[in-house]
Every structure is written in C-alpha cells, then in structure tokens.
Amino acid sequence: MSKVLMKGNEAIAQAAIAAGCDAFFGYPITPQNEICEYMSKYLAKSGGAFVQAESELAAINMVYGAAGAGARTMTSSSSPGIALKQEGISYCAGAELPCVIVAISRGGPGLGGILPAQGDYNQATRGGGNGDYKVVVLAPNGVQEATEMVRDAFLLSEKYRNPVMVMADGVIGQMMEPVEINTDPLPKFEKPWAATGESQSRGTRNVINSLFLNPVDLENHNIALRKKYDTIEENEVQVDLYMMEDADIALVAYGTPSRIVKSAIEEMRSQGIKVGLIRPKTLYPFPFKQINEAADKVKFMLTAELSMGQMVHDVRLAVNGKVPVYFYGRAGGMIFEPKEISDAVKSHLGGE
Amino acid sequence: MAVVFQKTKGLTDTPFTYCPGCTHGIIHRLVAECLEELEILDRTIAIASVGCSVMSYEFFNCDAIQAAHGRAPAVATGVKRVHPDKIVFTYQGDGDLASIGTGEIVQAAHRGDNITVIFVNNAIYGMTGGQMAPTTLPGQITTTSPYGRDVSKQGEPIRMAELMAQIPGAAYIERVMTADPVSVRKAKRAIKKAFEIQKNGGGFSMIEILSSCNIGWGLSPVDSLKYIKEEMASYFPLGVFKDKGASQ
Ligand SMILES: Cc1ncc(C[n+]2csc(CCOP(=O)(O)OP(=O)(O)O)c2C)c(N)n1
Ligand code: SF4
Ligand SMILES: [Mg+2]
Numbered sequence: 001m002s003k004v005l006m007k008g009n010e011a012i013a014q015a016a017i018a019a020g021c022d023a024f025f026g027y028p029i030t031p032q033n034e035i036c037e038y039m040s041k042y043l044a045k046s047g048g049a050f051v052q053a054e055s056e057l058a059a060i061n062m063v064y065g066a067a068g069a070g071a072r073t074m075t076s077s078s079s080p081g082i083a084l085k086q087e088g089i090s091y092c093a094g095a096e097l098p099c100v101i102v103a104i105s106r107g108g109p110g111l112g113g114i115l116p117a118q119g120d121y122n123q124a125t126r127g128g129g130n131g132d133y134k135v136v137v138l139a140p141n142g143v144q145e146a147t148e149m150v151r152d153a154f155l156l157s158e159k160y161r162n163p164v165m166v167m168a169d170g171v172i173g174q175m176m177e178p179v180e181i182n183t184d185p186l187p188k189f190e191k192p193w194a195a196t197g198e199s200q201s202r203g204t205r206n207v208i209n210s211l212f213l214n215p216v217d218l219e220n221h222n223i224a225l226r227k228k229y230d231t232i233e234e235n236e237v238q239v240d241l242y243m244m245e246d247a248d249i250a251l252v253a254y255g256t257p258s259r260i261v262k263s264a265i266e267e268m269r270s271q272g273i274k275v276g277l278i279r280p281k282t283l284y285p286f287p288f289k290q291i292n293e294a295a296d297k298v299k300f301m302l303t304a305e306l307s308m309g310q311m312v313h314d315v316r317l318a319v320n321g322k323v324p325v326y327f328y329g330r331a332g333g334m335i336f337e338p339k340e341i342s343d344a345v346k347s348h349l350g351g352e
Numbered sequence: 353m354a355v356v357f358q359k360t361k362g363l364t365d366t367p368f369t370y371c372p373g374c375t376h377g378i379i380h381r382l383v384a385e386c387l388e389e390l391e392i393l394d395r396t397i398a399i400a401s402v403g404c405s406v407m408s409y410e411f412f413n414c415d416a417i418q419a420a421h422g423r424a425p426a427v428a429t430g431v432k433r434v435h436p437d438k439i440v441f442t443y444q445g446d447g448d449l450a451s452i453g454t455g456e457i458v459q460a461a462h463r464g465d466n467i468t469v470i471f472v473n474n475a476i477y478g479m480t481g482g483q484m485a486p487t488t489l490p491g492q493i494t495t496t497s498p499y500g501r502d503v504s505k506q507g508e509p510i511r512m513a514e515l516m517a518q519i520p521g522a523a524y525i526e527r528v529m530t531a532d533p534v535s536v537r538k539a540k541r542a543i544k545k546a547f548e549i550q551k552n553g554g555g556f557s558m559i560e561i562l563s564s565c566n567i568g569w570g571l572s573p574v575d576s577l578k579y580i581k582e583e584m585a586s587y588f589p590l591g592v593f594k595d596k597g598a599s600q
Pocket of ligand 2: 369370373374375376404474478479564565566567568
C-alpha cells in the first residue's frame with residue numbers, strides 16, 4: 001500500500017469503516033462534518049448502517065442501542081455536541097457497552113468558535129456524565145495517528161467493554177496529510193451478553209442495563225468498574241518521549257500542539273538548551289508514572305495547551321511537587337508559534 | 353384436569369413491582385400475549401424506559417435494553433438499524449414520551465423506523481410521586497399542580513396520538529384504554545395489529561393506552577377505571593388516528 005493524501009476527518013471515517021464499523025450515528029457540527037458526510041456516502045456501501053440523528057443526544061442513544069445489540073458502532077461530534085452526549089456516555093459506561101466517540105474539538109465555552117482548541121480535556125477525561133465512570137481517551141497528533149487510534153479505539157472498547165473517545169483538535173480534522181490506512185480485518189470480540197433477540201433459543205435473556213436499585217449490588221458494580229479501570233491504567237498507557245534522555249527541561253503537550261512544541265525544542269537545542277517532550281497519547285489512562293519519573297531528571301516542566309490550562313493539573317498531580325510545573329496556553333482558535341514556546345521556557349530559565 | 357387459563361410465556365416469573373390496582377400490569381400482559389401469539393418472543397428486543405415501568409426489562413420474557421429517560425425511541429432506532437429483522441418495541445410513560453422525550457418520539461416516527469411504541473398515558477408522573485405531566489387533565493390535582501392544572505399557566509394537555517398522526521412517516525397510530533374487559537380486549541387487538549405491522553415491515557406504529565395510576569390520582573382502583581372511562585377518554589378520544597395500510 002502507498003500513502004494517499006487525505007483530510008483528517010475523511011481518513012478517520014475511512015479508518016472506522018476499515019476497522020469494521022457496523023453502524024454510525026451523527027449530527028452535523030463544524031469542524032467534524034466530513035466524518036458524517038463520508039459515512040453517509042460509504043458506510044451503507046460496505047454493509048453498515050448510517051443514520052443522521054436529530055441531535056447528539058439521540059445519536060449517542062442510538063449508539064447505546066446498537067452497541068447493546070452487539071454492533072461495532074461509532075458517533076462523532078465536536079465540543080458542544082460532545083457536551084450533549086454526556087448522558088449517553090454515562091449510560092454506555094454503566095451498562096459496559098463498547099463504542100467509539102470521535103471528538104474533533106473547537107473553542108468554548110458555550111457556542112464558542114469553530115477553530116481548533118483543547119478546552120475539552122476536562123470534559124473528555126473527567127466526563128460530564130453522572131456517576132463513577134471512566135472513558136478511555138486517545139489523542140492523536142496527526143492524520144496518520146488518528147486513523148491508527150480509531151482502529152485501536154474499537155479494539156480497546158471491545159476488549160474492556162467500555163466507551164473509548166478519540167479526541168483530536170480541529171487542526172487534525174481539517175488538515176490534509178499523507179496516510180496509509182490499515183485495512184487488515186480487525187478481530188471481532190465475542191459478545192455473548194448482547195441483546196440480539198434470541199432469548200428463547202439461547203435459553204437466557206440478555207439485558208442491557210445500568211440500574212441497580214439494591215445498594216449492595218450497585219456498590220459491587222462500582223467496585224467491578226473500578227477494578228476494570230485499574231487494569232486499564234496498568235496496561236494501556238501510551239506516551240511518547242522525545243529527546244528526554246538528556247533533557248534538563250520537559251515540555252508536556254498532546255495533539256497538534258505537540259508538533260509545534262517539537263519545532264520549539266529543535267530551535268532551543270540548537271541554542272544549547274536541553275529540552276525534551278513528553279507527549280501523552282492516552283489522556284485517560286494518563287501517564288502519571290512516566291511523568292513522575294521524568295520529574296526526577298529535569299529542573300522544571302512546562303505544559304503547553306490550546307486552552308487556559310487543563311492537562312497541566314494532571315501534570316502537577318504526576319510531578320507531585322518534585323519540580324515546578326509552568327503553563328503556556330492560547331485559546332479560542334489562536335495557535336501558538338514555536339517562538340512563543342521557547343520564550344515561555346526561557347522566561348523560567350533564569351531563576352532555576 | 354383441563355387447563356382453562358395459563359400465564360403467557362411472554363412474561364417472566366418475576367413479580368410485578370406495580371401498585372395493586374395499577375393497569376401497567378394489564379398492559380404488560382397484553383403485550384406479552386401478543387409477542388407469544390405472534391411467535392416473535394425469540395426475536396424481540398424490548399426497550400424499557402424510565403418511569404414506573406423501568407423494570408419492564410425484568411418482566412418481558414425477551415431480550416431487553418433499559419434506556420435513559422425519554423430516549424427509548426432513539427435506542428430502538430439504534431437496535432433496529434443493526435437488526436432490521438428483529439422486532440423492537442419501546443414501552444414508555446407519558447412523562448417519558450410526551451415531555452422529556454418528545455424529540456426522540458417525533459423523530460423516530462419521522463424517519464419511519466419500523467418499530468412499535470407502547471405508550472402508557474396515565475396523565476401523571478407515577479414513578480416520582482405523582483407530579484403533573486403534559487397529559488394531566490385540566491383541573492387535575494397533582495403534587496406540582498396542587499390547586500388543579502391551570503391551563504392558563506400550565507397549558508392544555510397534549511394529545512400525542514393526534515400529534516403523531518400528523519407525521520408523514522408514522523404508519524399506524526391508535527388510542528385505546530384499559531378501563532373494563534371490553535376495552536382491554538380492544539387494546540390487545542390494537543397492540544397485536546401494531547406488532548403485525550412491524551412484522552410485515554409496515555413501519556412506525558404507536559399505541560397510546562389510557563391507563564390508571566390509582567396511587568397518584570388518590571382514587572380507589574375501581575374509581576380509577578371509572579376516571580379513565582369518564583374523564584380521560586373524553587379529553588383523549590379513542591380510535592385509529594392513522595392507518596397507512598388501510599388508506600393504500
Ligand atoms: C434525566 C432524568 N430526569 C428525571 C428523572 C426522574 N424520573 C424518573 S421517572 C420520571 C417520570 C416518569 O413518568 P412517566 O413517564 O409518566 O411514567 P409513569 O411512572 O407514570 O408510568 C421522572 C421524571 C430521571 N430518571 N432521569
Ligand atoms: S405509582 Fe401509579 S403508575 Fe406507578 S405503579 Fe403505582 S399506580 Fe401504577
Ligand atoms: Mg405517567
């Protein structure tokens with residue numbers, strides 16, 4: 001296979017179809033429209049179901065139904081739409097349904113703007129839905145990685161029976177890059193629990209449910225979920241370390257900004273400043289351990305985000321006071337340049 | 353000894369959680385008998401909603417999915433689109449369907465999804481303790497309309513069957529009641545017809561059933577049945593409001 005030039009959103013949609021997505025439910029919102037459009041054009045042709053839902057609320061509940069009935073299913077949206085999906089995401093987590101949610105983030109709060117931003121880190125990793133639950137969050141830094149993470153998302157969701165979100169900033173959705181999409185068939189996990197209708201011949205009724213009226217049962221359910229999240233935290237952390245071996249300073253960034261930070265690092269290295277990059281690829285589970293270990297070797301860290309500072313709180317938790325953790329961010333669709341990052345780093349050099 | 357009556361195979365052995373006198377139980381039996389008689393129990397997925405019938409996934413003897421408040425039709429769409437050959441129905445109350453879930457019910461009909469909706473209208477929020485619903489009758493006392501529903505401030509009750517009949521995508525819409533043996537038999541015929549339509553790929557069907565909430569209404573079970581017949585049925589007329597099959 002050779003690489004083809006594709007827009008991020010279309011590559012994400014194609015990767016989902018290649019990964020065996022059975023059903024897609026979406027609602028228009030910029031900057032993710034091309035995902036819905038691509039799905040409407042091609043998913044039915046490959047035997048899947050496409051529905052343009054009446055709202056994001058309905059779309060995620062269609063996902064809940066299709067996933068509960070055993071399908072490999074996905075929805076996509078952007079920030080205000082992801083906010084509306086939170087009820088359904090909580091239900092999917094509660095009923096332990098595998099599904100994939102693609103979030104192509106834009107600026108907020110409220111209607112915000114349509115340009116790329118990372119102000120939804122908290123929404124993705126903490127969730128806006130009710131209850132004790134976790135959603136696996138994968139954060140690609142480009143079109144190729146976005147397609148790989150979509151595939152990975154289906155696998156992880158079925159392996160753990162848990163919703164998985166692929167959160168990319170609007171840059172990734174809208175830019176074109178050369179990609180090669182993995183078309184190997186993705187193994188189908190057995191779903192003996194799915195409500196597929198054959199209750200009588202199966203001999204047992206399959207019920208998809210998140211209601212436990214008995215407090216003992218609900219606590220046991222919460223404990224079982226927590227154990228699952230422990231396993232996920234133990235096994236599924238993904239983090240990229242770049243020029244960290246000899247680094248005196250660690251920059252922490254995810255998504256598109258991590259690429260801008262890399263340019264800044266190269267510039268600073270040429271000036272003799274030993275800077276490295278820690279790039280979380282999974283925002284949940286977060287690389288707490290790796291960042292904590294890195295804190296033993298650097299003088300300080302600086303987190304760069306397209307927000308007013310969200311992931312930085314997790315970085316501070318990870319560092320646990322070992323070294324200072326500074327922050328530099330832009331928001332609203334404004335994107336920093338490498339020089340802004342180097343200037344931010346240099347402003348903290350003197351006093352250390 | 354000859355068997356003269358047998359509980360339908362469409363129900364599990366789990367005891368109902370409904371108050372004595374509540375007609376939710378009768379409606380469950382009617383739905384379950386239809387599933388058994390149409391021989392579709394082994395290919396049916398029930399969508400339970402939020403209300404007194406939230407535990408219906410424990411009562412219907414088929415696969416089931418419990419849906420968020422008002423979202424059952426969207427969940428049903430998700431199931432039906434990946435299992436077009438299966439029978440999918442929702443079981444929803446009037447708070448669920450006519451208040452928080454108006455968007456979902458209208459749009460499922462609009463898409464013409466081949467599903468069946470069992471809509472239990474008891475003019476009240478039974479589950480949460482008897483608050484006013486969009487279907488609460490003018491002057492009716494509830495815990496949030498303690499002086500009686502004032503239509504000048506709280507609007508006039510919404511007639512869902514009439515509203516749904518206006519949607520081009522809806523195939524079959526009928527309103528029935530469970531007030532006496534005759535009306536119960538008629539209700540069963542309507543429910544059966546709705547499932548037959550789905551079985552034959554006929555499209556979206558909704559049966560609205562006027563039902564009692566003796567506890568929420570503060571009436572005896574017998575007076576509740578009278579209330580259905582005399583008060584509810586005069587505001588919510590019974591009948592077929594849409595039958596695409598008949599008009600073709
Ligand atoms: C999002 C959400 N809002 C509110 C509730 C609380 N709630 C549970 S049942 C119910 C009303 C149900 O009334 P109805 O649908 O008429 O069913 P009935 O109990 O009368 O059969 C409400 C408001 C909820 N569970 N979820
Ligand atoms: S509260 Fe009303 S609707 Fe609910 S079970 Fe009791 S009588 Fe029936
Ligand atoms: Mg009610």
